Each structure stands twice: as C-alpha cells, then as structure tokens.
Amino acid sequence: MTSSLTVVGQNHEPATIGGIVGAPPSARAEALVARAVTGPGAESVTMAAPFTGLRTAVLPQASDALTRAAFARARRAQPSWAATDVTQRQRILLRLHKLVLDRQREGLDLVQIESGKARLDAFDEISATALVADYYGRHSARLLAPRRAPGALPLLTRATHTRHPRGVVGIISPWNYPLALTAMDVLPALAAGNTVVQKPDNQTALSALWLRELADEAGLPTDAWQIVLGRGSVIGDAIVEESDYVCFTGSTPTGKRLASAIAGRLTGYSLELGGKNPMIVLPDADVAKAAAGAVTACFSSAGQLCVSVERIYVHDSIRDHFLAEFARRTRALRLGASLDYHADMGSLTTEEQLRAVSAHVADARDHGATVVTGGEPRPDIGPLFFEPTILTNVPERAAVFAEETFGPVVSVYGYTDVDEAVGKANETVFGLNASVWSRDTRRAREIAARLKAGTVNVNEGYAATFGTVGVPMGGMKDSGVGRRNGAEGLLKYTESQSIAVQRGLRLRPARGVPPALWTAALTAGLRVLRRLPGR
Structure with missing residues (x-):
C-alpha cells in the first residue's frame, strides 16, 4: 500500500523561515522567544521540527x-x-x-x-x-x-x-x-x-x-x-x-x-x-462526496484534530462502494514535508503521537482487523510520518475501537438501519463532534439532533461548525465542560450581576395593612401580569 502514496518534497533541502528549521536558532525565532516570560536562571528546553528533527528554538521554562x-x-x-x-x-x-x-x-x-x-x-x-x-x-x-x-x-x-x-x-x-x-x-x-x-x-x-x-x-x-x-x-x-x-x-x-x-x-x-468522533453515511448519500468529505474529516492535520472523524458508519447497501471510493481517494493523498501547498497531508507532531498511532494499528491487526490502506510509518519522508490508514473488521476488544487515536487512522463499520447507526455513534464516553451525510438534508438534521455531540455537521466533517464562530463549540460527556466561540465563548469569561431598583410600592405590606389583604391583592396582580405582553 505504501507505494501507492505520492510523496512530495523529498530529496530537497527543507524550506526555512529565517533559518528557524535549522540550527542554531535564527534571530527571528529568538525575537519571538523574547516575548515569553523569563527571568534569571530560568531553565531552557530545545524543540525540534517534526519534518526534519532539526532544532527550531531554545525556550525558557518558567518556574x-x-x-x-x-x-x-x-x-x-x-x-x-x-x-x-x-x-x-x-x-x-x-x-x-x-x-x-x-x-x-x-x-x-x-x-x-x-x-x-x-x-x-x-x-x-x-x-x-x-x-x-x-x-x-x-x-x-x-x-x-x-x-x-x-x-x-x-x-x-x-x-x-x-x-x-x-x-x-x-x-x-x-x-x-x-x-x-x-x-x-x-x-x-x-x-x-x-x-x-x-x-x-x-x-x-x-x-x-x-x-x-x-x-x-x-x-x-x-x-x-x-x-x-x-x-x-x-x-x-x-x-x-x-x-x-x-x-x-x-x-x-x-x-x-x-x-x-x-x-x-x-x-x-x-x-x-478528547473525542472519538463518528460519521454516519445514510443510504441515499452521494458516495463520491461522502468519501471525499471523509478524507478531509479523517486526515486533515494528520488526524491530530479534536473534532476529526475516527469512526465511520456506512449503510450496508453502499458500504462496499463507499469503502472502495474512500480507499482510492486516501491512496491518492500526497504526503510531504515542504512549506508549500503541494502536500495533502503532513507529519505527526511528536514521537509520542507516532508511538500511540503505531500501537493502535498494530493492536488492531493483532485482534484481526483488516488494514484496507496505509498502516505503516514513513521514515523515508520524515521522522514522524505515518500513512493515512483505513481499518475494517475492528473488534470491540481492539484499543482503537473505543480509545481516541488522535492520528490518521479511521475505522469503517456497516449498519442496517439508522437507529442502529445512531446507537453505535452514541455508544461512547465522548461527545465532541459528529457528521451526517445524506441528500435529504432535512432528514440528516433530524438524525443530527439525536447525536450526543456538542457539534454536528451535515454533509461536512467538522469545518462547518468549526468555522462558524458565531455558534458555540464544545463537548458533551467526557469531551468537556463549557463552550468556546459564539456568545458563550465570550460570556463565560464574565461574572453576571443583576441590579434592581425599586420605587414607590414596597414588596412587603405597609405597616397596618393585614398580610391576608396584601397577599390577596398581590395574587390578583400576578394574574393580571400573566396576561401582559412581553413578560
């Protein structure tokens, strides 16, 4: 499978920004680092570029x-x-x-x-x-x-x-x-x-x-x-x-x-x-569009996106067609380490992520899962590259079935009816993002409302909600508390205060007014208020 993936940017010196990729750190990197809080005797750490493993910057560590x-x-x-x-x-x-x-x-x-x-x-x-x-x-x-x-x-x-x-x-x-x-x-x-x-x-x-x-x-x-x-x-x-x-x-x-x-x-x-985000492909979906959308939803930023898709549920009537189209488009992705728009997918970011992704794929294989495409690291491109990977026949005992991978790995499952797909999509401790694909957007919206996720996209993987800054974004269940973006993303940073000024009539009976008479009058007033507009 690896030979079918196109590699760009090989056999060339890595592009740099004022020398930041190489060592020693450039003056530009040092100017940015100078904006961090530091002080006498602060320790430092040296960071490396995922594309090359070369030094990017020496960072002061605050105490x-x-x-x-x-x-x-x-x-x-x-x-x-x-x-x-x-x-x-x-x-x-x-x-x-x-x-x-x-x-x-x-x-x-x-x-x-x-x-x-x-x-x-x-x-x-x-x-x-x-x-x-x-x-x-x-x-x-x-x-x-x-x-x-x-x-x-x-x-x-x-x-x-x-x-x-x-x-x-x-x-x-x-x-x-x-x-x-x-x-x-x-x-x-x-x-x-x-x-x-x-x-x-x-x-x-x-x-x-x-x-x-x-x-x-x-x-x-x-x-x-x-x-x-x-x-x-x-x-x-x-x-x-x-x-x-x-x-x-x-x-x-x-x-x-x-x-x-x-x-x-x-x-x-x-x-x-965290998230283990599902995508549901309904039987009436446009298979080519759904497969193209799945490539973006699963492999953007090499899958290292909290809202990226890691589980796809496809109706049995179109499952083979979808899987073939999805695999074809995935194999066509161009992997590369160049600072331009030629590569479709880049590298993982840390060695820890490479180990985690490799372990999930290896464990899935050991438990009988099928690797449709991908499944291997690509050190020939760069130290932290891993192929975009599609799995099928993933059993529940495999770690990748329920655990977040946070890498370019997705599992594809079949289903027979929509209620089954919704149930499987919701059968997780997470609830961050989800995606529904159908030509019937009204039906897709109804299904979207049944999914226990903070954001749900119809005929998109994640970008529609991610890019709509006016609506809140966040998770249900173990995917988090609170929201960013929209009014909630601003108002959460405020303390709410109510101020009321009372004039004239007091909200307790005046001296000499029997409480029974007062409460009877107030009861009548409350009935009147109930009928006033704008209350």
Missing part, C-alpha cells in the same frame, strides 16, 4: 515563582484594561485581524515547522484566527452591553443584567492547533476585559508567540496577555491557584485532574477534551 509573578503583573494591569472602552478593545481585535491576514506567510511557515501539518491545514488556523478576531471585534460591545429585564412590578421595579470581567484568566493551550485555539480562547477573554496568562505547549510555542507579537502591534497593552512556557508539573499549580478562570484544552484524564484541583477554589473553568 512557579516566575509564573506567579506574571499573574501579579496581569492583575495589576487588569483594572486599566477593563476600564478601556469595549469599542476600543474591539478596534484592537480588528487591527489584529488585518495583521494576521497580511502576515499569513510567516504564520503558515511557523505552524508547519512546529506542528508538521500540511500547508492547507495550517491555513485553517490562519482563517480561524481571522474569523475569531473579526467576530469578537464586531460583536463584543453588543454581547457585553447591560440588558434591561421586566421588573417584579411594572414601572416600579427597574432591573438590569450586567457583565463584569472575571479578572485574570489562565489558559492552557495544546500543540495541535497553536494559532486557532490560542485565538479562540485568548481573544474573547481579552475582549471581555480580562487579562490573560497563557501556557502554550512548548512544541508549538513560537506560533502562539507570533500571534502575541501581532497583538502588540495592534495596540494591546504589554501586560494584558503574557505567555509562560513550561511543564504543567512545574507551573500548573500556579496557574490553577492564581487564575480567576481557567480554560484548558487537552486530554480527558488531564482535564479531570485539573477540574478536581480547580473545584477546591470554586472558580470557573471550561475544558475541551
């Missing part, structure tokens, strides 16, 4: 004390930032939107070099970042504006619902989508008037630091957004203990441990965690 100092600076800066008119905060985001699009070539190079993904997948991050900046740059003032509510007594009770920033938000970001997820979490927190201390993953820290640099240029105050680099085992306690709200994206086990630690402080949090 517990340095991290707490960053929070102290953020706390001092927060009142001034919160007092900045929300329309001014919006203008900064809109300037950032322009800068991201204008400077996208460097951003694309950085994302590819640090994560190993193909350039088109890297552009998904540029576009998502721009969409988020634009959405909150245009809608934050409206979403945060005080709301009038009907008072207890018409004309006499004036009630207002207001929003206040929480204070300092701690954000822990993953390595797989370093630009998009940074933007989705950091920008609304800032728009709401909070300051932010972010810990991106070391592997993709330069991408987050690049966005921070553009935010500086857009006019963001220096201490409003600070980036600390380090391991969670060293600085995790400081983030939990110093934050007024914590936003985390990562694995379900880590998220559960983090939630337990946060609970003791009674502060808010949101968690986007």
